[in-house]
Amino acid sequence: MRALHMVRASRPYGDSVRQAAQRAQHACIDRARALIALLALGLLVVLSMPGTARAEDGYDLWLRYRPLAQADAVRPHATQLVAPETTPTQSATRAELLRGLSGLLGTDLAVQPTATADGAIVVGTPASSPAIAALRLKTKDLGREGYLIRSARIDGHRATVIAANDDIGALYGAFHLLRLVQTAQSLDALDIREVPRTQLRMLNHWDNLNRHVERGYAGESIWDWHKLPDYLSPRYTDYARANASIGINATVLNNVNASAQQLTPMYIEKAAALANVLRPYGIRVFLSARFSAPVEIGGLKNADPLDPAVKQWWKDKADEIYKAIPDFGGFLVKANSEGQPGPQDYGRTHADGANMMADAVKPHGGKVIWRAFVYSHETPDDRAKQAWNEFVPLDGKFRDNVMVQVKNGAIDFQPREPFHPLFGAMPKTPLMMEFQITKEYLGFATHLAYLGPLFEETLRADTQVRGPGSTVAKVIDGSLHAGTLPKGAITGMAGVANIGSDRNWSGSHFDQANWYAYGRLAWNPYLSSRDIAQEWARMTFSSDDAVVQPIVGMMMGSREAVVDYMTPLGLHHLMGRSHHYGPGPWVEGGPRADWTSVYYHRASKDGIGFDRTTHGSGAVSQYAPPVAAQFDDVKKTPEEFLLWFHHVPWDYTTKSGRPLWGELVHRYSQGVDYVRGMRRTWDGLKGRVDDERHAQVATFLAIQEKEAQWWRDASIAYFQTFAQRPLPEGEAPPAHALDYYESLEFPFAPGNG
Numbered sequence: 001m002r003a004l005h006m007v008r009a010s011r012p013y014g015d016s017v018r019q020a021a022q023r024a025q026h027a028c029i030d031r032a033r034a035l036i037a038l039l040a041l042g043l044l045v046v047l048s049m050p051g052t053a054r055a056e057d058g059y060d061l062w063l064r065y066r067p068l069a070q071a072d073a074v075r076p077h078a079t080q081l082v083a084p085e086t087t088p089t090q091s092a093t094r095a096e097l098l099r100g101l102s103g104l105l106g107t108d109l110a111v112q113p114t115a116t117a118d119g120a121i122v123v124g125t126p127a128s129s130p131a132i133a134a135l136r137l138k139t140k141d142l143g144r145e146g147y148l149i150r151s152a153r154i155d156g157h158r159a160t161v162i163a164a165n166d167d168i169g170a171l172y173g174a175f176h177l178l179r180l181v182q183t184a185q186s187l188d189a190l191d192i193r194e195v196p197r198t199q200l201r202m203l204n205h206w207d208n209l210n211r212h213v214e215r216g217y218a219g220e221s222i223w224d225w226h227k228l229p230d231y232l233s234p235r236y237t238d239y240a241r242a243n244a245s246i247g248i249n250a251t252v253l254n255n256v257n258a259s260a261q262q263l264t265p266m267y268i269e270k271a272a273a274l275a276n277v278l279r280p281y282g283i284r285v286f287l288s289a290r291f292s293a294p295v296e297i298g299g300l301k302n303a304d305p306l307d308p309a310v311k312q313w314w315k316d317k318a319d320e321i322y323k324a325i326p327d328f329g330g331f332l333v334k335a336n337s338e339g340q341p342g343p344q345d346y347g348r349t350h351a352d353g354a355n356m357m358a359d360a361v362k363p364h365g366g367k368v369i370w371r372a373f374v375y376s377h378e379t380p381d382d383r384a385k386q387a388w389n390e391f392v393p394l395d396g397k398f399r400d401n402v403m404v405q406v407k408n409g410a411i412d413f414q415p416r417e418p419f420h421p422l423f424g425a426m427p428k429t430p431l432m433m434e435f436q437i438t439k440e441y442l443g444f445a446t447h448l449a450y451l452g453p454l455f456e457e458t459l460r461a462d463t464q465v466r467g468p469g470s471t472v473a474k475v476i477d478g479s480l481h482a483g484t485l486p487k488g489a490i491t492g493m494a495g496v497a498n499i500g501s502d503r504n505w506s507g508s509h510f511d512q513a514n515w516y517a518y519g520r521l522a523w524n525p526y527l528s529s530r531d532i533a534q535e536w537a538r539m540t541f542s543s544d545d546a547v548v549q550p551i552v553g554m555m556m557g558s559r560e561a562v563v564d565y566m567t568p569l570g571l572h573h574l575m576g577r578s579h580h581y582g583p584g585p586w587v588e589g590g591p592r593a594d595w596t597s598v599y600y601h602r603a604s605k606d607g608i609g610f611d612r613t614t615h616g617s618g619a620v621s622q623y624a625p626p627v628a629a630q631f632d633d634v635k636k637t638p639e640e641f642l643l644w645f646h647h648v649p650w651d652y653t654t655k656s657g658r659p660l661w662g663e664l665v666h667r668y669s670q671g672v673d674y675v676r677g678m679r680r681t682w683d684g685l686k687g688r689v690d691d692e693r694h695a696q697v698a699t700f701l702a703i704q705e706k707e708a709q710w711w712r713d714a715s716i717a718y719f720q721t722f723a724q725r726p727l728p729e730g731e732a733p734p735a736h737a738l739d740y741y742e743s744l745e746f747p748f749a750p751g752n753g
C-alpha cells in the first residue's frame with residue numbers, strides 16, 4: 001500500500017506508469033538502503049559506546065570482551081601481538097588474546113613474528129619464543145602451569161611479556177592479562193608471578209547419560225552423549241575456554257551415582273572425543289566409576305577388590321581407556337554411600353577398593369579420587385560422625401595415587417556447616433575439598449546466593465590440629481602436612497558443577513559467579529571472596545563503579561540471607577524430601593531417619609537443636625581439642641553453629657539479648673528483608689545493565705522474595721508448635737496455617753536424583 005501511494009505521488013509528466021513505478025521502486029530501495037545504513041551506523045555507535053547497556057543473554061560469561069571505557073589507556077600497551085602458533089594450546093592462546101583485545105579495544109592487533117614497536121604483547125615459553133628465551137626470565141619454579149607477566153623492553157621496544165615453562169602456563173597468563181584489561185587495571189610496570197596452589201582443580205559433573213543432571217538447575221547436561229563422538233558442539237570449546245580462564249584443569253564428565261555403561265567402549269569413545277576438545281585448554285578428563293562395573297558390564301560374578309579376576313578387569317579397563325585417552329586423569333568413586341556399591345559389600349575396606357583401582361591406573365599416571373561422603377542409616381551413630389569414623393583409621397593405608405575427597409561439611413552442602421572434622425585428621429592422606437557449586441540446598445537457580453563467602457569461610461576455618469593457623473586451606477594445598485603426606489602427593493579441589501545446556505550456562509546470571517569463584521579459589525584458596533566478586537561483576541556486568549559496587553554489595557550478603565531464611569543459627573537439612581525444594585522441617589518417617597528433617601532439628605517443647613557435645617552424640621570430639629572445647633561449650637560456640645552442636649531451650653538468651661525463639665524468628669525475617677533490599681538495589685540499576693539480563697535477574701529476585709517468605713512462614717508456623725510462644729512484637733504471622741505448607745507437593749521439581 002505504501003509503495004503504491006508513493007508511485008502516484010511522485011509520477012513526473014511523460015513517464016509511463018511502468019517507468020514511474022520502477023523509478024519509484026528504485027527510490028524506495030535506495031531509501032531503504034539508506035535507512036539500513038543509518039541504522040547500522042547507529043547500532044555501531046551504540047555498540048562502541050562504552051558502558052552502554054545492550055541486550056545480552058549471558059552466554060559469554062565473564063569473557064564478554066565488550067568495548068572498554070578505558071580503552072585509550074590500554075591501546076599503547078597492545079599494539080601488536082607476538083605469539084607462536086605451532087601447537088593447539090598456542091593457537092588457543094593467540095586466538096583468545098586477539099578476540100579479547102580486539103573486542104575490548106575496538107582495534108585489531110597486528111600479529112608479528114617479533115616486537116617491532118612499543119606496545120607489543122609477547123607470549124610464550126623459552127622453547128616457543130626466541131624473544132622470551134632471550135629475556136632469560138626465572139621460570140624454573142613456575143612449574144607447568146605457572147606464569148609471569150612483566151613489563152619489559154624487547155629490542156628497545158616497550159613490551160608486556162607473558163612467560164611460562166609450558167604452553168598451558170602461557171594460556172593461563174593470557175587470560176590473566178585479559179582480566180587485568182577487563183577490570184581496568186594499570187598495565188604499567190607489571191610484575192606478576194602466579195603459580196596455582198593446588199594441582200587438581202576440577203569440576204564434578206553429576207550428569208547422567210540420558211542428559212538428566214542430578215541436582216542440576218540449568219537445563220540438560222552440556223554433554224550431548226547421543227551425538228558424540230561425531231558432533232562436537234561449539235559449546236564444548238567455550239566451556240573449555242571459560243574453565244581455562246579461571247584455571248580449572250580437570251573435569252569428571254559423569255555423575256558420582258555412576259552408570260556402568262560409561263565404561264563401555266561406546267562411551268569411552270565419546271569421552272575421548274570430549275577429551276580431544278578440552279586438551280588444548282589444559283583440561284583432563286576423569287570418569288566416575290561404578291564399583292560394580294565388573295559385574296554389570298564385565299560379566300564377572302563379583303566386584304570384590306581382592307579377587308584377582310576383578311583386579312585384572314580394572315587393569316584391562318584402564319588400559320583400554322588410556323588407549324583412547326592417553327592423558328586420562330583417572331576415576332572418581334562414590335562407594336558404599338547412599339546405596340552405591342562398594343568394597344564393603346565384600347567385607348573389604350574403602351582402602352582395599354581405592355587401592356585396587358589405583359593399581360589399575362598407576363602405570364598410566366592416573367589417580368583415584370575416593371569420596372568420603374559415606375554414611376549409613378544402619379549405623380546407629382550421628383550421621384555427622386560417620387565419615388570420620390570410617391576414614392581416620394585408614395589414614396596412611398592408601399596408595400600414593402589415591403586422594404580422598406571430602407565435602408566441606410560433615411552433612412551435605414547445607415547453606416552453612418562447620419568445616420568437616422576430617423580436615424586435619426588424616427595427615428598421611430591427600431584430602432581434596434569438595435564444594436557444591438550447584439545450589440541444591442540454596443534455592444536452586446532462582447535464588448541469588450553468591451557462594452564465595454561460603455567457600456572462603458570453610459577454607460579459612462582453623463582446624464588447630466597443628467596449633468592456631470592450621471587452616472583448611474593449608475590442608476588442601478598440602479602445606480600443613482607436607483612432612484607426613486606421601487612423596488609427590490597431589491593436592492586439589494573439586495566443585496560440583498552448576499553447568500547445563502541453558503543459554504546462560506548456570507541457570508541464572510548470578511550463578512555464573514559461583515563457577516567463577518570456585519575456579520579462582522581452587523587456583524588460590526587464599527583469595528578473598530569480595531575481591532573475586534569485584535572482578536567477576538566488572539567482567540560480567542560493567543566496569544562502572546556505580547554498577548559494580550551495588551552488585552558486589554548484594555552478592556556479599558546474599559548467602560547469609562539464605563542461611564537466615566532457610567536454616568538460621570546452625571539448623572540444617574530442613575528442606576523438602578528428595579527434591580530438596582522449599583521448606584520441609586516437618587519431614588519425618590520414610591525409609592531412613594537420616595533423610596528426615598526431624599532427625600536434624602530435634603525440636604520439642606523443651607528446645608531445639610542437635611546435641612553433638614560430649615553429653616550428646618560426641619561429634620565435637622572429632623575436632624582438635626581446642627576446637628572441640630569451643631564447640632562443646634554453648635557459650636563459646638559461634639552463634640551461627642549454635643543449634644548444630646547444642647540442644648537449646650526456647651528461652652535461652654542469645655547474643656542479641658533476645659530469647660532463642662525471638663532470635664530465630666528475627667533471623668528468618670532478616671533473611672527475607674535482605675532479599676527485599678537486593679530487589680531495591682537491582683531496580684536501581686535498571687538502564688545500567690542491559691535490559692535482557694536485568695529483567696531476568698529482577699524476575700528471579702521476585703521469585704526469591706516469594707520463596708524466602710515461604711521458607712520463613714512455613715518454618716515459623718512449624719517451630720511455633722513446639723515453642724508455644726507468641727511471635728515477637730512487630731513480626732507478621734505466617735500467611736497460611738501450617739497444614740497448608742505441609743500439603744504442598746512438587747513431584748516435578750528439577751534435579752531430583
Ligand code: GCU
Pocket residue numbers: 214215256257334338373412440753
Ligand atoms: C546429596 C545429593 C545427592 C548426591 C549426594 C552425593 O545427597 O542430594 O543427589 O548424590 O549428595 O554427593 O553423592
